[in-house]
Structures are given as structure tokens and as C-alpha cells.
Amino acid sequence: MRPRSLALGLLAASVPLTIGGFALARRMVNNFDMGPTAFEMLGRPIGGAKPAGATAAHLTGSRIMATDDGAVVIDADSGALVRTDRNGKNLAQLAIGREAGLLTYDAQARIAYVADRLGDRIVAVKLDKLDNKLEIAASWKTPAEPYGIALSPDRKTLFVSTIADRTFVAYDVSGTTGKEKWRAALAREPRGIAVSPDGTRAMVAYIATGTVDQIDLVETHRPEHIALSTTAASSRGRFRGGSSDNGDSFARAAFAVTFMGDRQAVTAFQRETPVQIANGSERTGSYGGGFEPPVVHQLAFLGVGGASTPQTIAAIAQHQPRALAWDGVHDALYVAGFGSDSVLQIRNASQVNVAEGLTTVVTSGKSKCGPDGLAIMADGNVLVWCSFTRNVERLDVVDAKGTLATATKLSPGPSLVASAYTDKQHDGMVLFSSADAAVSQRGALACSTCHPDQRADGLSWRIDKHELQTPLLNGRVTGTHPYKWDGGDPTLRDSLASTMKRLGGFGLQKEQTDALASYLEAIPTVRVPTRDATSVARGKKMFDEQLGCKSCHDGAMYTDQERHKLTGTLEQSDTPSLKGLAASAPYYHDGSAATLEALIRDRAAVHGMTEPSKLNDQQVADLTAFLETL
Ligand code: HEC
Ligand code: HEC
Incomplete structure (x- = not known):
């Protein structure tokens, strides 16, 4: 019997104990508990006809991209784009902007495209072959808050996802001009994107919706939302009986997505169970109220291209998986755990005999790495971007014969740039x-x-x-x-x-x-979406003068910092700040208003904040537009 099952057996046996006894049993269990399984398919693998072979890295974006003589990275902390040699040494750097989004790299033209998240622009940067310079070749405006980025297979179209303005935009980069070809509306909080090797579709990952989008790049340009399964396809799911199997679970925090051939894509996410049903016993004062961790980490393998999008979930131990990279030659998928400082290798990743490979801890010395970028080098070895220490680590995973090695070797490079934060x-x-x-x-x-x-x-x-x-x-x-x-x-x-x-x-x-x-x-405030200025001005007037919202939501932070007793809510409610509202749906302490419009039309009256029932559609739209720009 594996230690994990033994631990669960003990846990189940201890259910009738009192809370105090439970704490004791729990400690006992911990001695046996080896933590979550490193990798476990929870359903039948999707599988491919045959391994797809080499795939261009520019079909997706990352914090780091391999070049022929090293790497190019975009550091969100300092906002610097850095070019490194093979040992991860800084050869040249260029300021893009703090909190920058991702980059992609056209290896033939030697151009890196970077999403300047706070500056609302794409910067095309030339990596000179002869000297180590970085030079801006072009830059152009995007909708608010560009983040995800990817090139078409022919490198003539650049795709970008923007967070605040929720768009997916296609730019013509055949002459690095960046002329917009088309755009599509996305749902809230999009992040990483990827294009299929045949260029017919793209995928978009989201952190707050529990979905990924599939976009037809050839004809409709329309995103189709695919719900990430929140029910394990097999009874051997993470939630196997005991106290936590009744709560609904939600997929969250999908930052990255990548294709493995034309017919399969993979994304990493968190499965969260915010309300655990505790079968008569509950852990008071905890998040979720249960005894099992309310958040586990998973991969979704998606079969794309057909009429439906079948998917299979796998459990992983990588905490907050933020970066993915697929080596098509060795059919190896790499997943970096931002919170656990580990990189998981999955072998035969696109095939039915998909299997756990090696796990490498990427902490070097005493400092945590915080891996949020991965890149595959030409030889199949892996580059890891450590966002906390701001250095590149080379992870050797391929042996002298060019096949996947039986052990990995980590070579950390020097810190490349100073952090913009104080120590x-x-x-x-x-x-x-x-x-x-x-x-x-x-x-x-x-x-x-x-x-x-x-x-x-x-x-x-x-x-x-x-x-x-x-x-x-x-x-x-x-x-x-x-x-x-x-x-x-x-x-x-x-x-x-x-x-x-x-x-x-x-x-x-x-x-x-x-x-x-x-x-x-x-932590700086979030970017706000672009809204019509006259509508915003009308909404502001309603908020300030006509509706009396300002009597509570006052000052720079839109709160009087007082507690109020509103009808139908908590005993006492602190007036919440309204900063960044567009990015914080749903609304109210219990999330009972899904959108701002719902809040204004219905729940505001319910809670007795004001009496908005007399508002017409135009007024609701104006007030919403104003609130979204706070
Ligand atoms: C399990 C999910 C979860 C985790 C993990 C979590 N939070 Fe929160 N956080 C919440 C929820 C839910 C609330 C609201 C709780 C309440 O009002 O009592 C909250 C409220 C807060 C607030 C109050 C904000 C305000 O405007 O009133 C702060 C600050 C905060 N969290 C910081 C943290 C920090 C720091 C950590 C890590 C030490 C953390 N949170 C971990 C879910 C979480
Ligand atoms: C009497 C004080 C008061 C007034 C007046 C008031 N609010 Fe509020 N507002 C609150 C409190 C308290 C909450 C939190 C209620 C809850 O979560 O249950 C809140 C919550 C909100 C939220 C949700 C914030 C979030 O992050 O979930 C929005 C949006 C909002 N108010 C907008 C308005 C608007 C628009 C008006 C005017 C039409 C208004 N409020 C008038 C006190 C007030």
C-alpha cells in the first residue's frame, strides 16, 4: 500500500473523534503523509496518433525564450528585457516597463516581441547577431493591459491578449509594422495564449473564470469557452471520500496553455473547494471548513479540433503551476510550480502512455526561485526563469546520446537585474x-x-x-x-x-x-478598462450627487472606512473600497452580485444602499462605466 492511501485510511478512521482529538490524529497522519502524488492521470489519456515532433517555440509566449546563443527574458519585477549567454550571464538589457507581460521570439528575424502591460504597447526588439545589443525595431499601441503573446507559425501575425480591455488582437507583423488585422472580445482576466502548429486555432488561459477559450483563427475569429472539468473523470480523484467530497470545486488560476501537436492542448490550474461539506464535523475558523486542503493543483489535457473538446484531468504536486513548455522532439512536457519551486517532467506527454518523469527542485542556495517561465533549448534541455532571484537556471534533462536522462542537473546563472522592490x-x-x-x-x-x-x-x-x-x-x-x-x-x-x-x-x-x-x-492598483469618457462623466455625477453613493464611498479610496448596517447582509459591513472594481467580480461580501449591472439593478436595492430601481438603461450603463474606471 502506498503511504498516501495509508494516510487517508487513518484519516477516515479518525472521523468520529472530537475536534481536539482530531488535531492529534492529524499530526499522526502527517508522519505518514508523503504529500500529494507527483503526477497521476485521473482519467483516460487523450493520446495522439504519433508524437508530433519539433514545434516552434514562438507559437506561445513565456517569460523566457531560448535563442541560438542563450536566452531572452522579460523580468516583471524590474521591467527589464535581458539577453543572456548560454550560462545565463547578462549580455544586454533594455527597459520595457514594470509588471511587463510575456514575450515571444522570432528566431529567424531575431526579433523579440514583448507585451508592455502598464504601457499598453507591444515592443519589437531586435537581437543583433554580431554584437550583443538589444534595439527597439518598432512599437505600437494595444488595448489596455497586454499580457499574453504568440506568433502564427509563419511568424507574420502576432496575437496578443489584453487583460483590462479583454481583447484578443491579431497584428500584421510581416513588416514589423503592427497593423491590427482583427480583434475578438474575451471574458475577464485572460492570461497566456498559444497557437496550434497548423495555425488554425488559438487557446487562451484565464485565471478567474474556470474556462479556456478556443479561437478559430481562420474563419470566425470567435472564442468558444471551454469549461475546465471540475469533476474528476475517475473515482480516484483528489477528493476521494471523507469530509470533502460534497463541495463544488472550481478551476482557477490557469496562467498558461500550450499545444502538443494540432490535436491536443494542455493547461495547468488550481481546483478550489471553497465550501467543504464536513459530514457533521468541521474545522472551525478555517478557509472552507474542512480537513483536506481546499486547493489542489491539476493539468487539463484537452482534445481540440473535433466537434467537442474532450478533456482529461491529471493531479500534480506543482504548487501554483504558472509555466508550461512542451519539447515535441522528446515528447516531454514541463510544468513549473511557482509556489513549490519545482519543475515536473511528464514523459510521452502527448501519448496514451503518458507517464511521470523527473521532478527537480529549483531552489538554489537559500533563496526561493519562484519559477514562472520555462523554455526548451535546441538540444532539449530546459531553461527556468526564477522570478524571485531574477536568474536563469539551466536544467539538463537530456544525456549525451540526446535522449531523456535518468537524472537532472541544475546550473543556476547569476542574478541579472536589481529588484525594484526594497529588500x-x-x-x-x-x-x-x-x-x-x-x-x-x-x-x-x-x-x-x-x-x-x-x-x-x-x-x-x-x-x-x-x-x-x-x-x-x-x-x-x-x-x-x-x-x-x-x-x-x-x-x-x-x-x-x-x-x-x-x-x-x-x-x-x-x-x-x-x-x-x-x-x-x-502592490500597485489594477489597470482599468477603456470606457467612453462622456458616459463615465455622467456616471460620476450620479455617483457623487444624484444617488448619494459618495456619502459612504468617499475619498481617494472610495470608502468612509466606517462600518454600516445594511439590510440583508452581515451584522456590520465595512464600506469596501471600490478601487479596481472591474477586476473584482463578483460583488458583495458573499459574491451575490455577479456583475456591476446586477448589483445596481437588484442587489443595491436589496441591501438598501440606495434606491436604483428608477434608473433607466442609459443611467445603469453610465454608472457601470464610471464604477469600472475606478
Ligand atoms: C483560502 C483563500 C485565501 C488565502 C489562502 C488567503 N486569503 Fe486573504 N482573503 C480571503 C478571503 C475570503 C478574504 C475575506 C475574508 C473576510 O472578510 O473575513 C480575504 C481577505 C484578505 C485581506 C483583507 C482585505 C480587505 O480589504 O479587507 C487581506 C489584507 C488579505 N486577505 C491578505 C492575505 C494574505 C497576506 C494572505 C497570506 C498570508 C492571504 N490573504 C491568504 C481569501 C484568502
Ligand atoms: C450607507 C453606506 C453606503 C452607501 C450610501 C452606498 N454603499 Fe455601496 N457598499 C456599502 C457597504 C457597507 C458595502 C458592502 C456590502 C456587502 O458586501 O454586503 C457596499 C458595497 C458596494 C459595492 C460592492 C463592492 C465589492 O467589492 O464587492 C459596490 C460596487 C457599491 N457598494 C457601490 C455603491 C453605489 C454605486 C452606491 C450608490 C448607488 C453605493 N454603493 C452606496 C456601503 C454603502
Whole structure:
């Protein structure tokens, strides 16, 4: 019997015990528990006709791309584009913009295309062959907040996903001009994109909807939403009986997607169970109320191209999988765990005999790596981008004969650029993102698990007797105390203390809490979507003068920082800040309003904030437009 099953057997046997006894049983179990299985298919593999062979890397975007003489990386922390040699040494760098999105690389033209997320532009950068320069060849405007990026197989069309304006745009780059060809509307919070090797379709990953999109690039240009399965295809799912098998689970935080041949794509995500049904026993004061970790990590293998999109789920141990790369020659898929500092190799990835390969821990020295980019080199070895230490690590996975090796070897390069954060903020950022047993029980949850990209998973979590929605944190922390929906925590430190208690970790030292707080205060606000200025102005007037919203949502942060008793909600509700509203759906403490329009038309009246029933369609649209630009 495998240790994991033994652990679960013991856990099941201990269910009748009291809560106090449970804590004891739980500790006992932990001694046997080897953690989640490294890789396990939970259903029948999709499989391919035959391994597809070499695929161009430019069909998707990444933080890092291999070049013929090293790599090119875009560091979101400093905002620098860096060109490195084979050993990961800095050869040249160019400022693009902090929080930059992804890049892709046209190896023939030697041009890197980078998404400047805060600057709303694509920057095309030439990598000179003879000297090590980086030179801007062209740049052009995009809709607000470009992030995902990919080239067509012929490298003549560049595709970009934009977050705030929710678009998928095709640009003509046959002459690096960047003329827009067409665009399509996307759902909220899109991230990475990928194009199929035959150029007929693209996939878009989302962090907050539980879906991926498939877009027909040839004819309709229309995205088709594909729900990521939230039911394991086999009874041997992660939730196998016990206390947690009744809660609904939701797919969240899909940052990356990649094709494996024309007929199969793969994406990595989190499966979250915000309300665990505890069969009469429950863990009070925790997120979800159950005993099993409420978040597990998975891959979805998607069969694309037919009338339907069949999918199969696999369980992985990579915490917060943010980056994927497929080596078509060796048919090996690599998955990086941002929170666990590990890279998983999956062999025969596109075939029915898909199997677990080697797992490599990518922490070098004492500092956590925070891998959020992967690239495959020409020889099949792998480059890992460490976002915390800002260095490239070469992961040798191929032996001298050119076949997959039986052990991996890690060679970390030097740190390439200085962080834009202070040391203290940087420590806080690492704490925020890591799966650490100091933060949560067995390191099952990181802050960024529920606050991906410092935003919100869009789920309402069972906490004691309430369901409370995850708030976004970007730019909403300073000047908004008290904290939590009920305003129960007067200061940020109180809020962190109560969060830590819910998470059940063994606790942070005082300096660590200080670091976490200083990072939270440094997170910039989210980008807002583009809206018609006159409509926004009319909405603002309604908000400020006609509807009396400003009496509570006042000041720079749109909150009076007071607690109110509204009808049909919590005993006491802290007036929430309205900053970044467009990125924080659903709304209210319990997520009961799916959209701002729903909130204005229905729930605002229900909660007695105001009496908006007299508003006509134009007025609702104006008020919505204004709220979306806060
Ligand atoms: C399991 C999901 C989850 C995890 C993990 C999580 N949070 Fe939250 N966070 C929430 C929810 C839900 C709320 C609202 C709870 C409430 O109002 O009582 C919240 C509220 C907050 C708030 C208050 C914001 C405000 O405006 O009132 C802060 C700050 C915060 N979280 C920071 C963190 C930090 C730091 C961590 C890691 C130590 C963390 N969260 C981990 C779900 C999570
Ligand atoms: C009496 C004070 C008060 C007034 C007046 C008021 N609000 Fe609120 N507002 C609140 C409180 C408290 C909440 C949180 C309620 C809850 O979550 O259950 C809230 C929640 C919201 C939210 C949801 C925020 C989120 O992140 O989920 C929006 C949007 C909002 N209000 C907009 C408005 C608009 C528009 C008006 C004017 C039509 C208005 N409010 C008037 C106190 C007020």
C-alpha cells in the first residue's frame, strides 16, 4: 500500500473523534503523509496518433525564450528585457516597463516581441547577431493591459491578449509594422495564449473564470469557452471520500496553455473547494471548513479540433503551476510550480502512455526561485526563469546520446537585474507567493493561491458561519482600514494575524509579518478598462450627487472606512473600497452580485444602499462605466 492511501485510511478512521482529538490524529497522519502524488492521470489519456515532433517555440509566449546563443527574458519585477549567454550571464538589457507581460521570439528575424502591460504597447526588439545589443525595431499601441503573446507559425501575425480591455488582437507583423488585422472580445482576466502548429486555432488561459477559450483563427475569429472539468473523470480523484467530497470545486488560476501537436492542448490550474461539506464535523475558523486542503493543483489535457473538446484531468504536486513548455522532439512536457519551486517532467506527454518523469527542485542556495517561465533549448534541455532571484537556471534533462536522462542537473546563472522592490518588500513578496508551512497547514495554501496576481479567485469561502468572497488586494490596502468584509480587523497587522490563524500554519516571525505588510502596501492598483469618457462623466455625477453613493464611498479610496448596517447582509459591513472594481467580480461580501449591472439593478436595492430601481438603461450603463474606471 502506498503511504498516501495509508494516510487517508487513518484519516477516515479518525472521523468520529472530537475536534481536539482530531488535531492529534492529524499530526499522526502527517508522519505518514508523503504529500500529494507527483503526477497521476485521473482519467483516460487523450493520446495522439504519433508524437508530433519539433514545434516552434514562438507559437506561445513565456517569460523566457531560448535563442541560438542563450536566452531572452522579460523580468516583471524590474521591467527589464535581458539577453543572456548560454550560462545565463547578462549580455544586454533594455527597459520595457514594470509588471511587463510575456514575450515571444522570432528566431529567424531575431526579433523579440514583448507585451508592455502598464504601457499598453507591444515592443519589437531586435537581437543583433554580431554584437550583443538589444534595439527597439518598432512599437505600437494595444488595448489596455497586454499580457499574453504568440506568433502564427509563419511568424507574420502576432496575437496578443489584453487583460483590462479583454481583447484578443491579431497584428500584421510581416513588416514589423503592427497593423491590427482583427480583434475578438474575451471574458475577464485572460492570461497566456498559444497557437496550434497548423495555425488554425488559438487557446487562451484565464485565471478567474474556470474556462479556456478556443479561437478559430481562420474563419470566425470567435472564442468558444471551454469549461475546465471540475469533476474528476475517475473515482480516484483528489477528493476521494471523507469530509470533502460534497463541495463544488472550481478551476482557477490557469496562467498558461500550450499545444502538443494540432490535436491536443494542455493547461495547468488550481481546483478550489471553497465550501467543504464536513459530514457533521468541521474545522472551525478555517478557509472552507474542512480537513483536506481546499486547493489542489491539476493539468487539463484537452482534445481540440473535433466537434467537442474532450478533456482529461491529471493531479500534480506543482504548487501554483504558472509555466508550461512542451519539447515535441522528446515528447516531454514541463510544468513549473511557482509556489513549490519545482519543475515536473511528464514523459510521452502527448501519448496514451503518458507517464511521470523527473521532478527537480529549483531552489538554489537559500533563496526561493519562484519559477514562472520555462523554455526548451535546441538540444532539449530546459531553461527556468526564477522570478524571485531574477536568474536563469539551466536544467539538463537530456544525456549525451540526446535522449531523456535518468537524472537532472541544475546550473543556476547569476542574478541579472536589481529588484525594484526594497529588500523588505521583496521578502514579503516571496512570503506572499510561497507554499510554506509557516503560512498555512502543510504549506497547502499560499496567499497568492486565493489572491492570484494579488487579485481574487472570485470565490466565496466558507469561514465559520459565513461565505466570504476573496477581495482583490492591488492598491486597495493602504488607506482602507479596517479590514475584512465585516471590518473586524482594525489594522493590517490584525488582518494578517486573523488570516494566519485561518490558514493554520505554524506562524511568521515579527519581521516576516512586517515584510508581508510592506509588500501588500506596495502592490500597485489594477489597470482599468477603456470606457467612453462622456458616459463615465455622467456616471460620476450620479455617483457623487444624484444617488448619494459618495456619502459612504468617499475619498481617494472610495470608502468612509466606517462600518454600516445594511439590510440583508452581515451584522456590520465595512464600506469596501471600490478601487479596481472591474477586476473584482463578483460583488458583495458573499459574491451575490455577479456583475456591476446586477448589483445596481437588484442587489443595491436589496441591501438598501440606495434606491436604483428608477434608473433607466442609459443611467445603469453610465454608472457601470464610471464604477469600472475606478
Ligand atoms: C483560502 C483563500 C485565501 C488565502 C489562502 C488567503 N486569503 Fe486573504 N482573503 C480571503 C478571503 C475570503 C478574504 C475575506 C475574508 C473576510 O472578510 O473575513 C480575504 C481577505 C484578505 C485581506 C483583507 C482585505 C480587505 O480589504 O479587507 C487581506 C489584507 C488579505 N486577505 C491578505 C492575505 C494574505 C497576506 C494572505 C497570506 C498570508 C492571504 N490573504 C491568504 C481569501 C484568502
Ligand atoms: C450607507 C453606506 C453606503 C452607501 C450610501 C452606498 N454603499 Fe455601496 N457598499 C456599502 C457597504 C457597507 C458595502 C458592502 C456590502 C456587502 O458586501 O454586503 C457596499 C458595497 C458596494 C459595492 C460592492 C463592492 C465589492 O467589492 O464587492 C459596490 C460596487 C457599491 N457598494 C457601490 C455603491 C453605489 C454605486 C452606491 C450608490 C448607488 C453605493 N454603493 C452606496 C456601503 C454603502
